[in-house]
Amino acid sequence: MAGGTTLQKAIDLATKATTEDKAKNYEEALKYYEHAIEFFIHSIKYEAQGEKAKECIRQKCQQYLDRAEKLKAYLKKGKKKPVADGEEGSKDDKKSGDSGDSDTDSDPEKKKLQSRLEGAIVIEKPNIKWTDVAGLDLAKEALKEAVILPIKFPHLFTGKRIPWKGILLFGPPGTGKSYLAKAVATEANNSNFLSVSSSDLVSKWLGESEKLVKNLFELARQRKPSIIFIDEIDSLCSSRSDNESESARRIKTEFLVQMQGVSNDNDGILVLGATNIPWVLDAAIRRRFEKRIYIGLPEEHARGTMFKIHLGNTAHNLTEEDFRKLAAETEGYSGADISIIVRDALMQPVRLVQTATHFKRVTGPSPKDPSVIVDDLLTPCSPGDPEAIEMSWTQVESDKLYDPPVTMKHMLKSLATTRPTVNEDDMSKLDKFKEDFGQEG
Structure with missing residues (x-):
């Protein structure tokens, strides 16, 4: 669904609901x-700008949630007399309640915390498949083993053969850790994917942060099979020390208990963590992530594939040999760095249009309908071209501009001005952690 339409869709559905009600x-x-x-929850999570707008949406959402709960109770009991909108119902109704439901219905505080975490559930799938992730074959296999196989073939994972409960993805920034998590969210169709960050779990109120952590795992247990993805997990679970605050220590303790406590059943739940600085993680947290997979800088063949992926269907005249040359010259670059190189190269034809003083007529597909070939398009050219017409881009009609294709020259120019974001010191720390605690991804 296109950005900005989710809230309108929610309003339309709420209008239909009140009409039917x-x-x-x-x-x-x-x-x-x-x-x-x-x-509404999806809109709060991904679209609403500013706390005031979010609070307004939350209030409406709570209002509709309360009404939905009353209707659910009425339909479940099959009462002859419907509950009027806004009525609280009789005392007997309150006592009997949804006796078959969980404690969430009888505990308003718990319900409030879980409704706050509902926004972490990814409703719209990111639509990123395994094939969209270049390289990282070992990491993909480990995730399939932990997520896809137990869902598709549950009979394989019985007795002592149990799927992994915790996987940590670590490596330099921009190498595809979060992108892999998006692929998991897309491919694990039958699983609920809860994507949370420290802002979802940390509260200014004393004791509420631990309750949020507990309710996150309870929510995952209610909806299992579930995947809990925590990006930048180092911000929540760094090493415990004597001089840290009491609230930070309590959050870590609750996390440890929920991930592998005595009374907690985490069957059907995978905790997926991602971090750039794994050496700051607490040793107890590190132990609970049974698989620690190193997502390193892309290899040469993967870099060539990334250039193709980021170019997409944009017009270009690069050959396979050009892609191999670009891959060879980007040693030490991350996937994010390559994305920046390509984006800069894609902008160069636009800059050429802006600075051009002469245009010439060419034949090509119409910008309005690519299936139609027209012969009156205009494209930038040098002043010495025999067909050059002196004019600026402001004089070109919007449907008459033929944008120049991306060339190898554009790519090399962008490469010369874009530096990698990871240096040797960063890589040496990550390599040391991989040798001590991790495995190659």
Whole structure:
């Protein structure tokens, strides 16, 4: 779904829900309320700008959630008299409640914390497949082993053969750790994917942060099979020390207990962590991540593939030999660095259009309809070209511009001005951690 439309979709669904509610079509109304709440939560997480807007959406969301709960209770009990919108119901109703449901319904504080975490659930799949991730074959195999196989072939994982419960992806920035997590969210169709960061779990109120951590894992258990992805996990689980705050220590302790505590059943739950600085993680947290996979800088063949992926369907005249040359010259560059090189190269034809003083007529596909070939397009050219027409880009009609293709010259120019973001000191620390605690990805 296109950005900016989720909130409007939520409002439309809520309008339909209230219409069905007034018409006493309670089952239909409940469906619309539930769908509207999902889209409201998605909007809070990814679209709403500013705390004021988020708070306003939260209030409406809570209002629809309360009404949905009443309708759910009414439909479950099959009452003859429907609960009026805004009524609290009788005392007997409150006592009997949803006795078959979890404690969440009877504990308003717990319900509030879990509704706050609902925004961590990825509703819209990122649509990134394994094939979109260049290289990282060992990391992909480990994730398939931990996520995809147990869902597809549960009979394989019985007795002592159990899937991995914790996987840590570590390596230099920009190498695809979060991108791999997005691929997992897409490929694990039957799993609930909860993507959280420190801002989702840290609260200014005393004791609330630990409850948020506990409720995160309870939410995952209710919805299993589940994947909990924690990006930059070092911000939550750094080494414990005597001079750290009490609240930070309590968050780490709760995390340790929830990941592998005596009374916690984590079957069907995978905790996926990502970090650039794994050496700051607490030893107990490190132990709970059974697989620690090093996501290193891309190899030469992977770099060549990345150039092709980032170019996409943009017009270019690069050959296979050009891609091999670019891959050879980008030793030490991360996937993010290559993305920046390509983006800069893609902008160079645009800069050429801006600075051009002469254009010439060419034949090519129409910008409005690529299937139609026209012969009156204009493209930048040198003043010495025999067909050159002196004019600036402001005089070119919007549907008459033929954008120049990306060339190897553009790529080399961008490469000359873009430096890698990782140096040898960073790599030596990561290599040391890999030798001591990790495995190659």
